[in-house]
Amino acid sequence: MLQSKLIGETYKEWPNEATLKSHGLLIKGGYIRQVGAGLYTLLPLAKKVEEKIRNIIREEMNLIDAQEILMPLVGTKKLWDMSGRYDSIGNEMVRFKDRSKADMVLSMTHEEPVVLMAMSEAQSYQKYPFSVYQIQTKFRDEARSRGGLIRTREFTMKDAYSFHTTKESLEETYKTYFDAYHRIFKKAGVPEVIAVKSDSGMMGGDVAHEYMLLCDAGEDKIITCESCDYSANMEIATYGNLKVETEKIEDLKLVETPSMKTIDDVCKFLNTEKSRMIKAVVYTRQDDYKPVVVYIRADRDVNETKLTNLIKADVEPRKEKDTDNIVYGFVGPYNFEGNDATIVIDKSLENEASLITGANILDKHYTGLNMKRDVKNAVYVDVAKVVEKDICPVCGKSSIRISNGIEVGNIFQLGTKYTKAMGMTYLDESSTPNNPIMGCYGIGVGRLIASVLEAKATNKAVNWPITIAPFDVHICPIDYSKNGEIYTKANDLYKVLKAKGLDVLLDDRNKQPGAKFADADLVGAPIRLVISPRNLESELLEVKVTGNDKAELIKESEVIDFIENARKKLLKECGC
RNA sequence: CGGGGUGUAGCGCAACUGGUAGCGCGCGUGGUUUGGGACCAUGAGGUUGCAGGUUCAAGUCCUGUCACUCCGACCA
Numbered sequence: 345m346l347q348s349k350l351i352g353e354t355y356k357e358w359p360n361e362a363t364l365k366s367h368g369l370l371i372k373g374g375y376i377r378q379v380g381a382g383l384y385t386l387l388p389l390a391k392k393v394e395e396k397i398r399n400i401i402r403e404e405m406n407l408i409d410a411q412e413i414l415m416p417l418v419g420t421k422k423l424w425d426m427s428g429r430y431d432s433i434g435n436e437m438v439r440f441k442d443r444s445k446a447d448m449v450l451s452m453t454h455e456e457p458v459v460l461m462a463m464s465e466a467q468s469y470q471k472y473p474f475s476v477y478q479i480q481t482k483f484r485d486e487a488r489s490r491g492g493l494i495r496t497r498e499f500t501m502k503d504a505y506s507f508h509t510t511k512e513s514l515e516e517t518y519k520t521y522f523d524a525y526h527r528i529f530k531k532a533g534v535p536e537v538i539a540v541k542s543d544s545g546m547m548g549g550d551v552a553h554e555y556m557l558l559c560d561a562g563e564d565k566i567i568t569c570e571s572c573d574y575s576a577n578m579e580i581a582t583y584g585n586l587k588v589e590t591e592k593i594e595d596l597k598l599v600e601t602p603s604m605k606t607i608d609d610v611c612k613f614l615n616t617e618k619s620r621m622i623k624a625v626v627y628t629r630q631d632d633y634k635p636v637v638v639y640i641r642a643d644r645d646v647n648e649t650k651l652t653n654l655i656k657a658d659v660e661p662r663k664e665k666d667t668d669n670i671v672y673g674f675v676g677p678y679n680f681e682g683n684d685a686t687i688v689i690d691k692s693l694e695n696e697a698s699l700i701t702g703a704n705i706l707d708k709h710y711t712g713l714n715m716k717r718d719v720k721n722a723v724y725v726d727v728a729k730v731v732e733k734d735i736c737p738v739c740g741k742s743s744i745r746i747s748n749g750i751e752v753g754n755i756f757q758l759g760t761k762y763t764k765a766m767g768m769t770y771l772d773e774s775s776t777p778n779n780p781i782m783g784c785y786g787i788g789v790g791r792l793i794a795s796v797l798e799a800k801a802t803n804k805a806v807n808w809p810i811t812i813a814p815f816d817v818h819i820c821p822i823d824y825s826k827n828g829e830i831y832t833k834a835n836d837l838y839k840v841l842k843a844k845g846l847d848v849l850l851d852d853r854n855k856q857p858g859a860k861f862a863d864a865d866l867v868g869a870p871i872r873l874v875i876s877p878r879n880l881e882s883e884l885l886e887v888k889v890t891g892n893d894k895a896e897l898i899k900e901s902e903v904i905d906f907i908e909n910a911r912k913k914l915l916k917e918c919g920c
Numbered sequence: 921c922g923g924g925g926u927g928u929a930g931c932g933c934a935a936c937u938g939g940u941a942g943c944g945c946g947c948g949u950g951g952u953u954u955g956g957g958a959c960c961a962u963g964a965g966g967u968u969g970c971a972g973g974u975u976c977a978a979g980u981c982c983u984g985u986c987a988c989u990c991c992g993a994c995c996a
Contacts, residue, residue: 361990
């Protein structure tokens with residue numbers, strides 16, 4: 345490719361809407377242009393990167409015998425009614441009518457169409473297990489797209505689906521995807537992506553992992569342990585048992601706490617630590633709108649995802665209601681009489697004693713509460729947010745860390761949620777119909793592009809891994825248009841390298857060296873070849889390989905070999 | 921969906937108490953120049969987001985509306 349013909353202008357200034365490194369570089373470097381909120385055109389450079397990522401994914405999917413298919417982006421209401429998701433999914437799914445007034449959707453994921461496909465194509469147990477995948481455009485009307493390619497509304501996604509007759513078979517396939525995903529991220533140049541346990545959300549199913557790239561730009565909170573390999577999304581992370589205060593047993597005592605509704609007020613007033621207090625958080629169930637009261641140690645916060653999963657209903661913070669019979673501000677587990685409330689007691693209170701708690705009487709608290717003695721039949725569950733330095737649930741050490749992470753992929757063991765809902769069966773050996781067990785597996789291709797930049801780029805240079813770089817080699821001749829010798833050398837090398845099958849970009853523009861180098865940093869080819877009058881006198885060429893601090897001067901006669909070897913070495917580092 | 925911000929040339933921005941739109945970069949042409957974003961000359965490029973209104977006169981004031989963006993909620 346001749347750079348003079350490359351579509352995609354580079355900017356000298358940092359785009360002001362970009363706060364993320366990847367976002368700014370993609371615009372500055374002429375990779376993407378915005379069309380609307382969460383909508384981007386991929387210019388040639390970005391498209392080349394995307395294509396290389398697609399090919400890595402395709403290669404690995406084929407390797408584990410997943411078969412490529414392509415399902416339509418548009419779905420019918422009828423199909424989505426089969427699973428019930430036409431109604432259960434919110435505004436993220438675009439609904440519209442076709443010319444004959446039939447209700448249609450833009451599929452944001454493809455469980456429904458893939459089950460429909462399997463209905464007709466996989467009726468006998470003999471086909472099972474099998475996997476299909478597609479690399480396709482998705483549209484999700486995100487409430488808030490952001491960060492360039494980090495979160496868009498329209499994006500390319502690889503989604504795979506596996507079908508099984510036994511749970512063991514699903515687990516086996518799940519493991520092959522688990523490993524394939526690690527290979528994909530390694531090949532894409534981000535081996536540091538980790539798999540963490542995650543919430544399955546509306547997808548249903550039991551086991552799920554997210555593949556996370558830990559970096560500041562990430563939107564998810566990821567829990568990792570510094571002492572062992574425990575990791576999980578904040579949404580579902582748990583922690584080990586806390587140390588219980590072993591003070592002497594106190595008697596329960598009613599104390600006056602006039603107008604003290606907040607934890608801080610009471611803490612100050614009674615001169616105690618937050619950890620000695622019980623916090624009562626009141627929510628409203630979104631299914632029957634009855635209250636949910638969560639008791640938790642006051643130095644902890646409620647993890648609403650864990651709570652939602654536990655009580656199997658969405659929750660919203662409850663506004664004070666006269667009809668509730670709840671003494672807001674003075675709620676506690678002793679002598680509580682809330683009407684119809686779901687009571688949830690966090691395990692941070694288990695075996696605790698000498699606690700201060702609301703007395704369910706206006707302006708009064710109890711001190712000396714002993715959970716075992718005073719709260720009969722309590723069931724302790726885990727609904728607390730994990731905090732920094734928390735106790736690891738696996739190794740028991742106080743070594744929990746919280747980081748931000750970008751979710752670049754996920755894998756779910758779905759079970760029979762969709763096959764059951766849609767009434768899909770296969771016949772087993774005894775001619776009995778059964779619902780197949782499913783898994784599903786996604787990778788966000790565009791998001792991966794941005795993630796690689798978050799991991800590898802500086803504010804000036806993108807530094808692509810060779811496996812996904814838009815070009816392998818960037819030839820930057822100085823004084824190309826006037827110096828005949830430079831011109832000839834550059835063109836010769838360009839031809840030879842191209843003939844060797846390398847992706848080569850030749851900067852044939854009449855620009856100052858500084859401008860060329862600045863643009864070369866934005867193209868980010870892992871091998872840069874500079875041809876200059878200065879070095880040509882001694883028949884030397886300058887080669888800069890990504891990852892090396894300095895450029896090397898190579899004899900002209902050896903430069904091709906040098907480049908080929910450098911490329912092989914870089915590929916090997918990516919596991920290719 | 922809640923809160924903040926911004927809409928003027930491809931990009932970054934300016935234009936005071938209203939007076940009829942300008943600068944830098946980039947782009948075209950001619951020339952000089954060539955190791956970290958060169959220089960001279962010359963030129964093209966705008967219904968100031970949109971719609972109303974006030975006024976002799978609106979980028980500027982008023983009303984409405986749309987879009988984009990940041991923070992939060994949400995996120996198959």
